[in-house]
Amino acid sequence: MRIPRGELRRSRVVDDAAAVLRAVLDEELTGYVVFEPQDALLLGETTSGVVTFEDGIPVLAYDTEREVGGRDGLEGFAVTGPTRAAVHAVDTAALADAHEVEAFRIPPGDPARVLAGDERLAEQTVDAAPAARRDEGRDQSAVEAFLADADAIEEIRSEAREEARARASEWGLDDVLADDARDSAAIEPGTDSR
Amino acid sequence: MVEAFAVASGKGGTGKTTSTLALGMALAEDYDVTVIDADTGMANLLFHAGLDDADVTLHDLLVDERDAAVSDAVYERFGMSVVPCGTSLAAFEAADPGRLRDVVAELAADADVLLLDSPAALGSKSAVLPVVLADRIVVVLQPTVPSLSDGLKVQEYAHSYGTDTAGVVFNRVRPDENVDKIAEQAGRYFGGQTLASVPESDAVRAARREGKPLLAHAPEDPAADAFREAAARLDVRDGDGRDVAERFKSAVVPERI
Ligand SMILES: Nc1ncnc2c1ncn2[C@@H]1O[C@H](COP(=O)(O)OP(=O)(O)OP(=O)(O)O)[C@@H](O)[C@H]1O
Numbered sequence: 207m208r209i210p211r212g213e214l215r216r217s218r219v220v221d222d223a224a225a226v227l228r229a230v231l232d233e234e235l236t237g238y239v240v241f242e243p244q245d246a247l248l249l250g251e252t253t254s255g256v257v258t259f260e261d262g263i264p265v266l267a268y269d270t271e272r273e274v275g276g277r278d279g280l281e282g283f284a285v286t287g288p289t290r291a292a293v294h295a296v297d298t299a300a301l302a303d304a305h306e307v308e309a310f311r312i313p314p315g316d317p318a319r320v321l322a323g324d325e326r327l328a329e330q331t332v333d334a335a336p337a338a339r340r341d342e343g344r345d346q347s348a349v350e351a352f353l354a355d356a357d358a359i360e361e362i363r364s365e366a367r368e369e370a371r372a373r374a375s376e377w378g379l380d381d382v383l384a385d386d387a388r389d390s391a392a393i394e395p396g397t398d399s400r
Numbered sequence: 401m402v403e404a405f406a407v408a409s410g411k412g413g414t415g416k417t418t419s420t421l422a423l424g425m426a427l428a429e430d431y432d433v434t435v436i437d438a439d440t441g442m443a444n445l446l447f448h449a450g451l452d453d454a455d456v457t458l459h460d461l462l463v464d465e466r467d468a469a470v471s472d473a474v475y476e477r478f479g480m481s482v483v484p485c486g487t488s489l490a491a492f493e494a495a496d497p498g499r500l501r502d503v504v505a506e507l508a509a510d511a512d513v514l515l516l517d518s519p520a521a522l523g524s525k526s527a528v529l530p531v532v533l534a535d536r537i538v539v540v541l542q543p544t545v546p547s548l549s550d551g552l553k554v555q556e557y558a559h560s561y562g563t564d565t566a567g568v569v570f571n572r573v574r575p576d577e578n579v580d581k582i583a584e585q586a587g588r589y590f591g592g593q594t595l596a597s598v599p600e601s602d603a604v605r606a607a608r609r610e611g612k613p614l615l616a617h618a619p620e621d622p623a624a625d626a627f628r629e630a631a632a633r634l635d636v637r638d639g640d641g642r643d644v645a646e647r648f649k650s651a652v653v654p655e656r657i
């Protein structure tokens with residue numbers, strides 16, 4: 207894939223890709239960010255990828271080591287831990303050709319979700335995206351894949367259970383918690399608890 | 401008999417208010433239905449029900465000094481009893497969420513079905529109260545990952561308070577989407593049943609502009625059919641009105657922000 211060389215704005219190691227994505231969204235960057243997860247480097251692997259942006263909204267992703275684009279490409283450089291992020295600015299017109307590679311395009315919220323696990327930022331990004339792009343995340347196969355991952359779903363649920371319990375005490379609603387929720391033991395998902 | 405349902409979603413804009421009024425109208429064919437705008441921080445049911453200029457609203461019932469009678473905030477509309485909520489931020493801040501329990505309990509005395517239009521949030525006591533107070537929740541989802549994920553969260557909150565899931569409504573389903581597979585998969589995690597798959601429809605938006613529930617504005621629309629189907633699938637249970645009142649005794653504790 208060819209992305210025209212841009213003007214380097216800044217390059218630094220960050221703990222969380224979300225910070226970079228948020229900054230890029232705020233400044234409405236048109237250009238690209240090269241991500242280089244640092245932990246992978248330590249392991250002697252080179253992992254790097256690039257996400258391009260139009261007015262702060264992610265357009266496409268490409269794993270430059272494996273040479274894979276799109277959502278799969280994005281997952282290739284989604285490595286937890288510190289990552290070097292090099293932010294480059296490019297003219298919109300210069301990116302137009304690259305942005306036509308349909309197979310490498312990603313829904314606007316995906317980088318925040320995949321690289322940073324930040325659902326809220328993903329949502330804010332989608333909200334800020336032009337109408338034509340807002341529906342791109344509505345990919346039925348993505349929904350099916352999400353629902354097929356029982357472990358990930360159980361994690362969402364148990365996190366929510368814990369949060370619910372913690373907040374109940376905060377709000378003085380402890381005594382209306384269902385008995386099994388009051389116990390610290392894990393609750394069977396989906397049980398009829400009344 | 402009364403059963404209280406919270407119509408909830410976690411994510412904003414999935415169609416809770418639309419669904420609350422549509423289910424309410426459909427259920428009103430067979431039951432005495434009272435619909436309450438329990439989204440006290442971002443009330444908008446009044447706009448959907450042509451009650452923009454309602455004098456007394458739920459807010460008035462939740463403020464201590466005001467001695468409005470509950471019945472003053474009840475409006476007979478479209479075959480249902482509708483309790484709108486005002487939109488003033490000042491009134492919301494003055495409102496004591498704990499009083500919602502008493503209001504709901506009083507309304508429960510005269511109804512078969514209570515529908516609580518619930519907020520798209522879980523971050524405050526007033527936001528979770530509808531789910532705490534209800535017997536069961538109806539989860540309104542869009543067939544997207546964020547919506548499903550937030551729906552799961554609401555359900556966990558509800559279950560923590562002993563509130564079960566009556567079922568799931570998939571809303572705003574596009575013509576090219578087939579939710580059967582998604583509904584089947586989601587059924588493994590959500591309680592109750594898939595109540596309906598409601599298509600994306602211009603009639604829904606037009607109804608909102610008219611200030612009428614969908615079933616009043618466009619009863620023949622496929623979306624209206626889907627909501628009637630959902631209502632028919634809801635097996636309303638005989639509850640005891642006092643249950644609602646006895647639940648969550650600690651709600652009198654004022655909320656600290
Ligand atoms: N099936 C549908 N087809 C088309 N538009 C719809 C449909 N359902 C809801 N809408 C529209 O989506 C918007 C949000 O709907 P609604 O107000 O019912 O959602 P909500 O979940 O109550 O939102 P909030 O979280 O803000 O309270 C409205 O403009 C409504 O007209």
Ligand SMILES: [Mg+2]
Binds near residue numbers: 417418445517
């Ligand atoms: Mg609403």
